[in-house]
Amino acid sequence: MTDKTDLIDAVKGxxxxxxxxxxxxxxxxxxxxxxxxxxxxxxxLRDDPALAFDFLMDLTAVDYYKKNxxxxxxxxxxxxxxxxxxxxxxxxxxxxxxxxxxxxxLWKTANWFEREIWDMYGIRFKGHPxxxxxxxxxxxxxxxxxxDYPINKRQPLIGPLN
Amino acid sequence: xxxTEQGLLERDKDTMTLNMGPQHPSTHGVFxxxxxxxxxxxxxxxxxIGYLHTGIEKSxxxxxxxxxxxxxxxxxxxxxxxxxxxFCLTTEKLLQVEIPGRAQYIRVIMCELTRIAxxxxxxxxxxxxxGAMTVFLYAxxxxxxxxxxxxxxxxxxxxxxxIRIGGVAKDATPEWIQGTRKFIDYFPEKIDEYESLLTKNPxxxxxxxxxxVFSREQAIDWSFSGPCLRASGxxxxxxxxxxxxxxxxxxxxxxxxxxxxxxxRYRCRIQEMRESREILKQALDNLPDDGYKIADNKISLxxxxxxxxxxxxxxxxxxxxxxxxxxxxxxxxxxTEGPRGEVGFYIVSDGSNIPYRVKLRAPxxxxxxxxxxxxxxxxxxxVVGIIGSVDIVMGEVDR
Numbered sequence: 173m174t175d176k177t178d179l180i181d182a183v184k185g186x187x188x189x190x191x192x193x194x195x196x197x198x199x200x201x202x203x204x205x206x207x208x209x210x211x212x213x214x215x216x217l218r219d220d221p222a223l224a225f226d227f228l229m230d231l232t233a234v235d236y237y238k239k240n241x242x243x244x245x246x247x248x249x250x251x252x253x254x255x256x257x258x259x260x261x262x263x264x265x266x267x268x269x270x271x272x273x274x275x276x277x278l279w280k281t282a283n284w285f286e287r288e289i290w291d292m293y294g295i296r297f298k299g300h301p302x303x304x305x306x307x308x309x310x311x312x313x314x315x316x317x318x319x320d321y322p323i324n325k326r327q328p329l330i331g332p333l334n
Numbered sequence: 335x336x337x338t339e340q341g342l343l344e345r346d347k348d349t350m351t352l353n354m355g356p357q358h359p360s361t362h363g364v365f366x367x368x369x370x371x372x373x374x375x376x377x378x379x380x381x382x383i384g385y386l387h388t389g390i391e392k393s394x395x396x397x398x399x400x401x402x403x404x405x406x407x408x409x410x411x412x413x414x415x416x417x418x419x420x421f422c423l424t425t426e427k428l429l430q431v432e433i434p435g436r437a438q439y440i441r442v443i444m445c446e447l448t449r450i451a452x453x454x455x456x457x458x459x460x461x462x463x464x465g466a467m468t469v470f471l472y473a474x475x476x477x478x479x480x481x482x483x484x485x486x487x488x489x490x491x492x493x494x495x496x497i498r499i500g501g502v503a504k505d506a507t508p509e510w511i512q513g514t515r516k517f518i519d520y521f522p523e524k525i526d527e528y529e530s531l532l533t534k535n536p537x538x539x540x541x542x543x544x545x546x547v548f549s550r551e552q553a554i555d556w557s558f559s560g561p562c563l564r565a566s567g568x569x570x571x572x573x574x575x576x577x578x579x580x581x582x583x584x585x586x587x588x589x590x591x592x593x594x595x596x597x598x599r600y601r602c603r604i605q606e607m608r609e610s611r612e613i614l615k616q617a618l619d620n621l622p623d624d625g626y627k628i629a630d631n632k633i634s635l636x637x638x639x640x641x642x643x644x645x646x647x648x649x650x651x652x653x654x655x656x657x658x659x660x661x662x663x664x665x666x667x668x669x670t671e672g673p674r675g676e677v678g679f680y681i682v683s684d685g686s687n688i689p690y691r692v693k694l695r696a697p698x699x700x701x702x703x704x705x706x707x708x709x710x711x712x713x714x715x716x717v718v719g720i721i722g723s724v725d726i727v728m729g730e731v732d733r
Binding site for chain 2: 197198200202226227228229230232234235239247249251253256258260279280281283284292305306307308309316317321323
């Protein structure tokens with residue numbers, strides 16, 4: 173547990189006007205950036221030799237329904253095998269403009285993560301090669317991890333799909 | 335076939351689509367993969383998952399922290415203590431509590447025993463898939479002993495739910511410690527026995543060497559972790575890189591492969607079992623004696639016998655059972671090293687007794703796209719070997 177902010181400072185040096193928020197709660201260095209900064213920031217994190225975040229460890233979303241003015245937040249977890257450091261990037265995504273650039277080109281593994289987010293939250297990814305449902309079946313209505321999807325709602329799948 | 339303008343025969347779209355699974359013994363669970371074949375060669379493999387989806391993440395967002403623990407057992411059902419540990423560590427990080435050494439060591443012992451059990455199950459089924467029946471029976475024999483040890487300490491053979499927020503459920507009994515000691519004395523020669531059946535076996539080497547090769551760069555690009563990544567030559571183990579739960583106190587090696595093929599993954603896992611045994615030995619020898627859970631009664635239940643004499647204990651008991659633990663608002667993530675790779679929970683708390691968001695980083699989920707990419711250009715017979723070598727568990731893939 174350290175109070176280091178070196179990674180946040182490195183990002184701030186380049187993307188100062190794009191950063192909306194930052195914290196290192198419990199030692200996890202985190203920045204919240206504007207949507208447009210996603211791809212440049214990801215390229216910077218991956219290709220800058222002083223950062224070298226070669227791993228996209230996790231990619232998920234959180235639904236702040238009626239809690240935050242901007243409903244969704246897409247959360248990227250990066251890891252660097254070279255420096256053994258972790259970094260979290262959060263992008264707010266509004267309900268009316270539920271679309272984000274894909275990072276499939278940068279990390280192949282993002283493909284399934286982004287499909288899962290589309291499946292569970294209904295956030296689209298521009299440029300994704302195969303944005304289909306992954307855990308739910310084709311024809312499922314709604315996005316189950318949204319906070320306004322009732323937990324006891326049932327959608328039985330009757331009969332095989334073609 | 336059609337005749338082209340040049341008068342040559344050309345095979346157009348002369349491929350066959352073969353459906354493998356979801357009910358296939360070699361897919362290790364309900365996993366379906368659609369193979370496009372040119373004769374015996376796989377041209378493309380398209381995975382299809384979701385058959386085991388139970389909405390555990392959604393359920394977790396509607397349950398108290400303590401109630402999530404039994405569900406984590408069902409995620410990666412071959413590594414229940416590891417999942418409990420990942421969840422508890424993340425919650426404890428939010429709560430900012432220190433766990434007593436004895437609790438940490440009991441956690442480590444349970445996790446390492448389960449890692450061996452998980453690798454034994456993998457070894458048995460993987461060898462069976464490739465055609466070595468004997469190993470399966472031997473591996474099951476030893477796995478059974480570990481399940482008996484689990485039953486001895488927790489009363490359950492597999493879904494132990496033994497690791498709790500603030501410690502473990504019960505103290506380790508002398509019988510269990512004795513039983514574990516007996517097991518680790520007995521186990522090394524059994525590993526030699528498995529190795530004598532496989533490591534230099536020409537058929538095994540033929541089927542596994544140079545098959546399903548993933549380079550270092552590919553493995554990182556596809557977010558492999560655990561033994562699959564180490565087999566590709568990346569020295570990556572969170573027990574060493576970012577020790578948790580007292581792993582910094584143990585001396586052990588991290589086996590790293592070279593070629594990234596099925597054989598190297600096999601060697602890595604075999605070696606890992608030996609290292610787990612080393613950790614177990616050290617943990618048992620140095621087991622501290624400072625309590626199996628924290629004393630803070632706002633997080634762990636007060637001792638049963640104090641309920642009748644202490645008003646405060648009664649209030650704490652009532653509040654914990656009726657309300658649960660209140661976790662400070664914030665978000666965090668703790669990586670742990672499971673038998674399949676990095677297991678971690680990303681938890682967002684809003685300050686209440688129910689987690690706002692629980693996301694599992696499941697190593698098997700990440701391994702599947704890479705695994706299917708690995709199949710391209712291989713014979714259909716190797717598909718089974720590749721699936722086996724990556725060691726997926728569908729419980730954590732579909733969640």
